[in-house]
Amino acid sequence: MTARGSAISSRRGRWQTAAEVLSLVGRQPGITRAAVARELRLSTSSATEVTARLRDLRLLTETPAPSRGRGRPTTVLLPHPEGPxxxxxxxxxxxxxxxxxxxxxxxxxxxxxxxxxxxxxxxxxxxxxxxxxxxxxxxxxxxxxxxxxxxxxxxxxxxxxxxxxxxxxxxxxxxxxxxxxxxxxxxxxxSGVAESRTGAAAGARTALHLIVEVGLGGTLILDGNPASGATGVAGEYGHMPFGDRSLRCPCGASGCWDLDVDGRALARRLGEDEPDDPFTYAESVLQRTDSAASAAIALSATALGSGIAGLVNAHDPDVITLGGLAVPLRKSAPDAFDTAYRDGLMRFHRGSPPPILDSAHEADGxxxxxxxxxxxxxxxxxxxxxxxxxxx
Missing domain, CATH: 3.30.420.40 (ATPase, nucleotide binding domain)
Structure with missing residues (x-):
């Protein structure tokens, strides 16, 4: 290694605490210097030193935190206006x-x-x-x-x-x-990463996130990070064979769960042509109150709840979060969804099943x-x- 390379390597070893501080700022916007010290188990002097270094590097700036009575004043850590x-x-x-x-x-x-x-x-x-x-x-x-x-x-x-x-x-x-x-x-x-970091699944060690738009996707989050699989393409839950095996999915597989829950499924159950825009079509059907639409919605909600139960049996998450059309689909046929979810769970899960929450970030996820x-x-x-x- 050259002298310059050795110097860079040495400096990189000094940035571990700085990296931890910046990670906290990203996961807990508005965090105070005192809270950073508690989270990272730093002394007051160490927290002061590392934040001063981050100010000098144009990474963070500090403003006084709102006063909360007696005690030593602290500061809120914010991104530097000239930072990355x-x-x-x-x-x-x-x-x-x-x-x-x-x-x-x-x-x-x-x-x-x-x-x-x-x-x-x-x-x-x-x-x-x-x-x-x-x-x-x-x-x-x-x-x-x-x-x-x-x-x-x-x-x-x-x-x-x-x-x-x-x-x-x-x-x-x-x-x-x-x-x-x-x-x-x-x-x-x-989207699942966002829910795990700052959304409805924040604080959960194991979280399952599912979103229905055109098809169904999702991820298993472990300690804030997605389980990516051997080649980075894990989480294609919509292509699990939870659906009708007589149907061929555009992905090439048969029986994909995708085809049982989204706008294409609703159109098929209503005897209508596959829509050019399945998402907008599904939104319109979910607004309907006629018996045909209600029956189609209940079948899709049943397919959604049943599949989620299978994933709970496989992954044992602390919490499940739902995004996209999964939220109104569940709300439009809550009895069908809940029955399918509970019936699909292994017996030991039924006493205290993982909660299913609406996503906090919605379209921004x-x-x-x-x-x-x-x-x-x-x-x-x-x-x-x-x-x-x-x-x-």
Whole structure:
């Protein structure tokens, strides 16, 4: 190792506590210096020293915390106005959304852009233009582009996305020649990360998150991180054979759970043609009160509840969170859902089944999850050391 390399390695060893502090700021926005000291078991002097270092590095700033009577005053830790940033992007069926993300996980400059073309090259070119504009605006402060995609993602490559009508697509063109790091993941997985970090499943060691839009996706979260599987594509719960085995899914498998719970299932049960936009179609059916719609909704709610019970038997989560159409589907046929859920549980689970909660982040879940993925990347010890290099 060269002398310079040895020096960098040595400095990186000093950033462990700094990384832990920045992680807390991202997971607990508005956290005080005193709370950081308690969480990390730091002395007052150590907490003061590390936060001073982070101020000098343009990573954090501090403001007085609201007074709570007697006792030593403390400060709230906030992102430095010149600190590093993430660009989070959520690529969906008809639109893509973007937001600039500061170290506390807050979303700034949120923009929704409709697809002008369904062709992957055109959509990715549109996102690339936004990335390049953001890079021009923020310069070296922008460190990472974190992309949530409604499809199966493996190592920054989209393997398939039936909702977009895309097959295999390389996603790296979105960063163009900017030199930025690209992190890409499935939107349902990243929604689950958001719920586990700052949403309805916060504090749970094992959480199961499921979201229904066009199909069903989800993730198993262990201590705040998704179980990614051997090649990074775990969580494709919608493609488990919980459905009608006579039906062939666009993914290539038969009997996918997807086809029993979403707008396509509702249309089939109502004897109607498969809709071009299953999500909007499902929303309209869920507003209906006629007997045919109620029967179709009850069957989809039954399929949803039964499948969730199977996943509880497999994973033993502390809590389940639901997003997208799963929430109104459950509420539209609560008896059918609850009966199917309880009947599908192993006997020992029935006395105290894991609670099923509505997601806290709703439509922002995937964007917030992408933000969390990006922040994880820029608050590692090596990333902090790299950011600190110009000032050392």
């Amino acid at each position: 940033l993430v660009l989070a992007v959520n690529l969906r069926q008809g639109t893509w959304r973007s937001a600039v993300v500061s170290l506390d996980g807050a979303l700034h400059e949120v923009v929704t852009t409709p697809h002008r073309s369904r062709q992957p090259q055109a959509v990715l070119a549109s996102i690339q233009a936004a990335v390049e504009n953001t890079k021009t605006q923020y310069g070296d402060r922008l460190r990472v582009v974190s992309l949530a995609v409604a499809g199966t993602v493996r190592e920054n490559r989209l393997m398939q996305a039936s909702t977009l009508g895309w097959d295999e697509v390389e996603l790296s063109p979105v960063v163009g020649e900017t030199g930025l790091t690209l992190l890409a993941g499935n939107d349902a997985t990243l 995937a964007l917030l999850g992408a933000a969390a993925l990006g922040l994880d990347h820029i608050t590692t010890e090596p990333a902090i050391a790299t950011w600190a290099e110009p000032t050392l």
